[in-house]
Amino acid sequence: MPTQHGGKIRVLPGFKLTLGYTLLYLSLIVVIPLAATFAKSTELSWAQFSHTISSPQAMAAYRLSFGASFFAAVINALFGSIVAWVLVRYEFSGKRFMDALVDLPFALPTAVAGITLATLYAPNGWIGRWLAPLGIQVSYTRLGIFVALTFIGLPFVVRTVQPVLADMDPEIEEAAASLGANRWQTIWRIVLPALSPALLTGFALAFARALGEYGSVVFISSNIPMKTQIVPLLIMSELDSFEYAKATALAVVMLVVSFALLLTINLLQWWSNRHNATEFA
Amino acid sequence: MTDEEKINAPRRMTEPPFMRRLLIFTALAFIGLFLVIPLVSVFAEAFRQGVGYYFHTLRDPYTVNAIELTLIAAGISVPLNCLFGVCAAWTIAKFDFPGKSILLTLIDLPFSISPVISGLIYVLVFGAQGWFGPWLLPHHIHIIFAVPGIVLATIFVTFPFVARELIPLMQAQGRTEEEAARVLGASGWQTFWRVTLPNIKWGLLYGVILCNARAMGEFGAVSVVSGHIQGKTNTIPLHVQILYEGNDFTGAFAVASLLTFLALVTLVLKSWIEFKHVGIGGIFPLPIVSNRDKQT
């Protein structure tokens, strides 16, 4: 029986138990290992640390990782919006199938995606054989990395834009039309601004996912330092040569970037929720 | 346009037919190129050398071992993350306390971390050069490059799945049904088993399905902590890599087809739950914005 006054008595039971377990499990699985990573990176002196994270090989890897992830996210933002639009607004045969299939990159293990894309885009592959005569080589090049990152980021924009588009009040578009806007103006000036927080969230999620991707890229890329080596592959190769301190230093850089992206996504989501809420207020 | 067509015109404003067709075609082409062709090609490659070779590969002892290890890793990580998810959702959705949004962010964290780093952090804790390495080694406790490391890495990468499925669901359901049960004399366990659990069971199943798919398919994190020893520390995705890099492409795709089949089953189950229970969903990490229950 509760014996104390005030906020310490709770109607529903189990607060201490569930919060305690949540914090314990979270600490053991997530917080302590992450802390270990940051602690390990302090074993390097600042000079060593900065030398590791700004080596030419690392700089090339950052450029490739950020560049390929950015372009993949841009492509996904563009085509993902079209897919979301088509799924919400139009009726056509195979729509349900297409809707379900959008999540394939989430469900398909990255290693499978990697070997499949590498095979498809190889010069003798189903797709690669049509590109080879044009002088376009995809597998084992930077273009291949871009293709893999586009694949794994595909669902994000679709799945963030889709619900917002579905919830959008048709009266808003009707109001714009009744005020004399043509269809293009309505979409450009009314629909797109309303979608933009969700679109940006989807973009940021796809970008963040691409930045950390390893499994699919390892197969489609030739992993040549300075040329086709993304940051996770660089970390992996440092680990393979037992350079734990170097791997950790690079991991810390990536973690900081991840946290920054997570923060950005949180802010975008908060903005998006507020944006949508005001429509109903 | 005839009168009938005018009446039957869609209520929503729309684009000219040409534009509609162009957009649908673009979407189908994009999905076809990036999703359908790869999906079909997995199975085509898997059977390239005939059904006989396909089953020969699947019956190979190393393949069987990899399947066993994957089942073990998923069999441990899914229930543990399930228990965690229920606890976290209960504490976050049913109670108010400071620091909730920090907790939500921490739960989301594993989603935003590269799989390679997810493996690395355990190497830094339990590896030979890690925090506990010097203690573990003389005691002959092997975590890294052994099965426990694979399980830990799998737990980490699938950590948020159930929790983030249940938290928004339980927040949306509020606490009045539980309060009603309490006022009617139900104990804490009775409230949970008889009221909360029936309300969240589909969300829980949804989370478990997604968690399981990722647990069985994880590659990067497991790759870091695994010793890559065939028959010992090889999971299905790692086995795919070994076959592929050993130039047994058909074998690699045969094993990969198992994982692809799992992915398809996951998608079917997921769509089925979404179809049956509108309102459940959210397959990926959208941050949960904490909304406190309003009181008058």
Place this chain on the structure above:
Amino acid sequence: MSVEVKNITKKFGNFAALDHVNLKVESGELVALLGPSGSGKTTLLRVIAGLEFPDSKDSQVLFYGEDVTKIPASQRKAGFAFQHYALFRHLSVFENIAFGLRVRPKALRPPESKIRERVGELLKLIQLEPFGKRYPAQLSGGQRQRVALARALAVEPKVLLLDEPFGALDAKVRKELRRWLRKLHQEIHITTLFVTHDQEEALEVADRVAILRDGQIEQIGTPEEIYDHPASPFVYDFLGNVNLFSGRVHEGAVEIGESKFHVPETAGETESDAVAFVRPHDVRITREANGQKTFPARVVRCNAAGPVANLDLERLDGRGQFSAQLSKEEFQQLQPKVGEQVFVELKNVKIFSEDFSI
């Protein structure tokens, strides 16, 4: 005394939802907690149910003299009907009602046959006998509310607590259910507290009404008492429409312009500025002036739709508009036209000497 709360204080952050509230409810009484949103009425109900706990150490909740302040909700035996019913959506109507009996410890749990019998009685009481197998989603709002009531009654509670019992229903169902609740209370005579923000509902249904404002009980009494003798401008305003006339209190009367209206309560007070409160139905309209008993006004708007006629008028001295309510007969006799000048007589003028703010 079946329910008594003493000195209840409850804060949410810096917001004082309840501020030293005291309330006594007699056995078998039906009491309404009336107030605007944020006045603390729901919080008070939840404190009584054990769903919230008071902050201060000297706060007490007593059921039939027994201190239940520290007893958790699950053992308090208070029946609580939630504003949005909180029916268990995965359970049938029958199982919803049976829930409180089924979760009792084995030793106290009635046998299955008893449970069926009890639920059957309750289904009959709420007139939903054929609906036992349905699920909450298959019921209308009014039916859900009755199931919520039956579920609360199934455990034979010591008190019944209803949070905005009619709040989520449309106007017609509200009225029916109100009457039904009154009838039900006469049949089973259980001590009942209900929360409402609708003054009409409180005045019609309750034996006594407690009016809350900013976490405090502003006034408590029978519906007649509080309607006829409101303790404050707030209560007066909350219970119905009101006209304000600024004037001066002088020798037991209030002077509004040239005219004078008798207000016996103010006798003996010194001359001062005051605001007179008059209900629209206490505004009389005539064609003839009657010395100091009337003042002139112009008709701005007439609306005779409905059982009564509503008039908006403007004082000729330019000191504001007010409204009057006339019966249909009065309206037809008078036949006022917009723009026309009439004379106004005020009855039941009320003066509050403290603050005029509402």
